[in-house]
Amino acid sequence: MASSSRLPRLQPSSSPDHQPTQLPTPAMPASFSNSLSSMVSTRKRKAVDDDTANQPRKLPAIAEDGAQRPIKPLRQNRTAINTASSKLGLGPPPLTKPRAPAFSGARMTRAVSAPPKSISIVRPVARPPSAAGVRSATGRTNFGPSRPGNGDDKRFLPLQNRMQSIESGRAADSAPLAADMEAERAKVSALETSRLAISKELEDAKNKGRVQHRELMNASDEIEALKKKHAREVTDLEMNVKKQDRKIRELGEELCLARSDLDREREMVGKLKSAVAQQSTAQLTLTTQNQALQAQLNVLQSSFNCSADTVSSLRYESDSARKKIAELEHEAREAEMVRRKLHNMVQELKGNIRVFCRVRPLLPSDIPTGNGRNSPNSMSPGEQERARLEALADIAFPDKRDHKDIVFSSSSENAMGQERKEAWNFGFDRVFEPNSTQDEVFEEISQLAQSCTDGYNVCIFAYGQTGSGKSFTMEGGSTEATAGMIPRAVEQVFRVAEELRSKGWEYTMQGQFLEIYNETINDLLGKGEFDKKKHEIKHDKNGTRVTDVVVQPLHSPMQVRALLALAQSRRSVAATLMNERSSRSHSVFTLHIRGTNRLTGESCEGSLNLVDLAGSERLNASGAGSDRERLRETQSINKSLSALGDVIAALGEKGEKGDKHIPYRNSKLTYLLKNSLSGNSKTLMVLNLSPMAVHLNESLCSLRFATKASHPACQQHDYWYGKKADQELVTPLSNLVVRRLPRSTPSRTRVLPLLRTPFPSSFVIVNY
Ligand SMILES: Nc1ncnc2c1ncn2[C@@H]1O[C@H](COP(=O)(O)OP(=O)(O)OP(=O)(O)O)[C@@H](O)[C@H]1O
Numbered sequence: 001m002a003s004s005s006r007l008p009r010l011q012p013s014s015s016p017d018h019q020p021t022q023l024p025t026p027a028m029p030a031s032f033s034n035s036l037s038s039m040v041s042t043r044k045r046k047a048v049d050d051d052t053a054n055q056p057r058k059l060p061a062i063a064e065d066g067a068q069r070p071i072k073p074l075r076q077n078r079t080a081i082n083t084a085s086s087k088l089g090l091g092p093p094p095l096t097k098p099r100a101p102a103f104s105g106a107r108m109t110r111a112v113s114a115p116p117k118s119i120s121i122v123r124p125v126a127r128p129p130s131a132a133g134v135r136s137a138t139g140r141t142n143f144g145p146s147r148p149g150n151g152d153d154k155r156f157l158p159l160q161n162r163m164q165s166i167e168s169g170r171a172a173d174s175a176p177l178a179a180d181m182e183a184e185r186a187k188v189s190a191l192e193t194s195r196l197a198i199s200k201e202l203e204d205a206k207n208k209g210r211v212q213h214r215e216l217m218n219a220s221d222e223i224e225a226l227k228k229k230h231a232r233e234v235t236d237l238e239m240n241v242k243k244q245d246r247k248i249r250e251l252g253e254e255l256c257l258a259r260s261d262l263d264r265e266r267e268m269v270g271k272l273k274s275a276v277a278q279q280s281t282a283q284l285t286l287t288t289q290n291q292a293l294q295a296q297l298n299v300l301q302s303s304f305n306c307s308a309d310t311v312s313s314l315r316y317e318s319d320s321a322r323k324k325i326a327e328l329e330h331e332a333r334e335a336e337m338v339r340r341k342l343h344n345m346v347q348e349l350k351g352n353i354r355v356f357c358r359v360r361p362l363l364p365s366d367i368p369t370g371n372g373r374n375s376p377n378s379m380s381p382g383e384q385e386r387a388r389l390e391a392l393a394d395i396a397f398p399d400k401r402d403h404k405d406i407v408f409s410s411s412s413e414n415a416m417g418q419e420r421k422e423a424w425n426f427g428f429d430r431v432f433e434p435n436s437t438q439d440e441v442f443e444e445i446s447q448l449a450q451s452c453t454d455g456y457n458v459c460i461f462a463y464g465q466t467g468s469g470k471s472f473t474m475e476g477g478s479t480e481a482t483a484g485m486i487p488r489a490v491e492q493v494f495r496v497a498e499e500l501r502s503k504g505w506e507y508t509m510q511g512q513f514l515e516i517y518n519e520t521i522n523d524l525l526g527k528g529e530f531d532k533k534k535h536e537i538k539h540d541k542n543g544t545r546v547t548d549v550v551v552q553p554l555h556s557p558m559q560v561r562a563l564l565a566l567a568q569s570r571r572s573v574a575a576t577l578m579n580e581r582s583s584r585s586h587s588v589f590t591l592h593i594r595g596t597n598r599l600t601g602e603s604c605e606g607s608l609n610l611v612d613l614a615g616s617e618r619l620n621a622s623g624a625g626s627d628r629e630r631l632r633e634t635q636s637i638n639k640s641l642s643a644l645g646d647v648i649a650a651l652g653e654k655g656e657k658g659d660k661h662i663p664y665r666n667s668k669l670t671y672l673l674k675n676s677l678s679g680n681s682k683t684l685m686v687l688n689l690s691p692m693a694v695h696l697n698e699s700l701c702s703l704r705f706a707t708k709a710s711h712p713a714c715q716q717h718d719y720w721y722g723k724k725a726d727q728e729l730v731t732p733l734s735n736l737v738v739r740r741l742p743r744s745t746p747s748r749t750r751v752l753p754l755l756r757t758p759f760p761s762s763f764v765i766v767n768y
Pocket residue numbers: 359360361363434464465466467468469470471472473582583584614615688
């Protein structure tokens with residue numbers, strides 16, 4: 001309300017709704033209160049007088065019991081004042097801005113004095129609203145038409161009279177009222193001044209209150225900060241307390257440990273004390289012993305001095321022995337080099353291409369049973385012997401000393417019934433009779449294994465018709481006695497390598513096992529995918545290699561045996577699939593050997609090729625005529641065997657002519673073995689023969705083939721040897737054998753001691 005901001009608000013003591021605000025409302029000055037109440041009471045008294053006269057229903061300002069009514073709110077008072085003023089048309093101006101009177105029925109009722117009940121009975125029904133209760137410009141209220149004249153005016157006459165009397169009374173009262181008003185106004189202005197002062201005081205008090213409030217807020221902030229700080233400090237202190245507790249606990253534990261340690265130490269000290277006591281006793285004993293030992297030491301010292309002299313002399317001897325050993329080792333190394341050369345020379349003397357002939361024994365299965373008998377065992381011994389002799393071919397071995405000759409004979413009847421005898425003589429480097437053992441054969445071959453470790457390439461072929469004993473010679477049986485050339489040669493190589501280890505040689509070995517079937521290479525150590533993978537032969541400066549084949553590092557002869565067994569099983573699988581393929585294909589086992597001497601820095605590289613050739617039977621004998629596949633096989637075998645014979649023959653002739661072309665490329669086998677056949681390579685062909693008469697023709701074919709390979713240029717045993725041989729050593733020319741000396745032949749001085757050794761009578765050295 002606008003009035004409340006200008007005037008001190010009067011709080012009725014009876015109102016429960018009005019509570020004091022933050023700041024206490026300043027107390028109304030007693031003078032102002034008294035003057036106001038007296039003014040109100042004056043006005044109310046006036047109104048009461050009026051109302052008592054005109055409106056008896058108005059509420060009395062004084063309670064019936066005489067007590068003064070409580071002070072009403074200013075608005076009500078103002079209304080009352082305004083009402084009174086409006087009724088009086090006088091009085092001071094209102095304290096508040098005059099408000100437009102509300103035209104609600106209730107207010108109208110309160111603002112306008114209600115007419116007496118008698119009047120209300122005669123109130124005109126259609127009185128215009130503008131006429132009722134409108135205040136005139138003079139301040140009077142016109143109640144209805146003011147002009148008398150008609151009949152109704154007479155009825156209003158007493159009222160008008162009364163009104164006039166009231167007016168006059170009021171006029172009489174207005175002078176003291178004006179004076180009262182003036183006094184009241186003075187009081188009001190005083191009050192206003194007082195109110196301003198009070199407002200100022202209030203403002204100051206408010207400002208002070210704000211300052212105090214701010215200070216209070218600051219103080220509460222400080223208190224809050226202090227509280228937080230305090231809480232932090234309390235937390236820190238609690239943590240410290242916890243730490244201290246923990247430390248105390250730890251210290252307590254340490255103290256316990258220290259106590260137990262101390263106890264232990266005390267115990268130990270006790271033990272040590274007793275030990276010290278024992279030691280001092282022992283020391284006493286030792287001192288005595290020491291003295292005795294000192295005496296002994298003196299004796300020993302003198303003997304040591306003597307020994308020192310002996311040691312120095314022994315050291316001198318040892319040094320000289322060491323020097324001698326070094327010299328001897330050096331000599332041994334040189335001797336090893338000489339041995340290698342001499343060994344090679346011996347091999348060359350024997351021939352770089354050698355041919356052995358081996359006739360296998362007659363097997364029980366070779367003896368025809370006849371007469372429905374199933375086996376020779378079911379025959380009588382006489383019958384057996386007769387059958388055996390019938391089955392055997394007529395073979396003679398005339399050279400009982402050197403075992404070099406073999407003679408096949410046959411007798412037949414001509415058309416005239418005359419007996420016709422034929423004989424075929426053949427000579428080879430060695431001929432093995434049917435009763436010869438694997439040991440005897442290997443004895444002749446073993447030196448070739450030595451050549452491998454000396455860095456030469458060696459090829460050993462087994463040649464012959466199917467069933468002549470090639471596989472038996474090369475692979476052999478399962479026992480130690482029947483072991484073939486391959487396992488024996490490999491064992492020999494490993495043995496020699498081990499022996500040479502003491503002379504500084506270290507060897508690494510690798511093996512591969514191939515099969516050549518119908519001019520196709522198969523890897524017997526591979527996955528068994530025969531004829532599927534294409535393998536190519538490559539020759540380069542590092543030697544010969546076949547693409548995509550397994551080359552197995554070898555560390556022991558046992559490993560080689562396992563390798564051979566694997567290859568054999570692969571071949572067997574192929575054989576069942578391909579009609580006894582093993583006898584229709586060449587198998588080539590190659591052992592690569594690399595050696596280095598850590599003492600001399602020398603190195604060497606050799607290879608050992610052990611070849612089991614396919615059966616050499618002719619086309620008609622093989623029964624391949626009707627079978628195109630067999631025919632192709634046989635043609636392929638014959639072609640490759642013929643190519644091998646040509647290469648070996650050409651190699652033999654090359655020594656004569658020097659620039660002879662070697663047809664290695666004519667077959668896969670010869671191309672594969674090119675490096676192992678050429679140069680200083682050693683080649684050995686073991687010709688296997690069947691002893692059976694029915695195989696005579698095949699045997700003769702094989703013998704002719706081997707002869708061609710054995711003596712290409714000198715079919716009549718004319719061998720040439722030596723450029724500058726010693727004439728003294730020439731033997732009678734009864735059995736002339738001359739061999740050509742290779743270019744790499746060592747000097748004469750080195751050759752001669754060898755030549756002076758017991759020399760076969762069939763050898764002679766000549767100049768040419
Ligand atoms: N020197 C020998 N002593 C005893 N038995 C032998 C001898 N040579 C061969 N045999 C036997 O002769 C039979 C045929 O020999 P082998 O299988 O070695 O002939 P092959 O020429 O390799 O035949 P293929 O060409 O079919 O492989 C075998 O049973 C073998 O044990």
